[in-house]
Amino acid sequence: MEKKLLSIPNINCGHCVMAIKNELGDIKGVSKIEGDIGKKEITVEWDAPATLDQIKSALKEINYPAAE
Numbered sequence: 518m519e520k521k522l523l524s525i526p527n528i529n530c531g532h533c534v535m536a537i538k539n540e541l542g543d544i545k546g547v548s549k550i551e552g553d554i555g556k557k558e559i560t561v562e563w564d565a566p567a568t569l570d571q572i573k574s575a576l577k578e579i580n581y582p583a584a585e
C-alpha cells in the first residue's frame with residue numbers, strides 16, 4: 518500500500534473535501550481518503566492499479582490541484 522499527504526490549497530470547506538473524496542473514490546485501487554479542512558490537506562492510500570500521477574491529475578481535473 519502507498520500513502521501520501523497532499524497539500525490542496527483550494528480546500529475551503531467540507532464540500533471541497535467531499536468533492537475530492539467522491540472523485541478519488543472512483544479511482545480503482547484507492548482505498549482511503551482523509552481530509553483536513555484546517556490544514557488544507559488530504560491523505561490518500563492506494564494500491565495498484567492506481568498511481569500517484571492518476572490521483573494528481575484527477576485532482577487537477579476538479580480544480581483541486583495538489584501543491585508541490
Ligand SMILES: [Cu+2]
Nearest residue numbers: 529530532533
Ligand atoms: Cu468547499
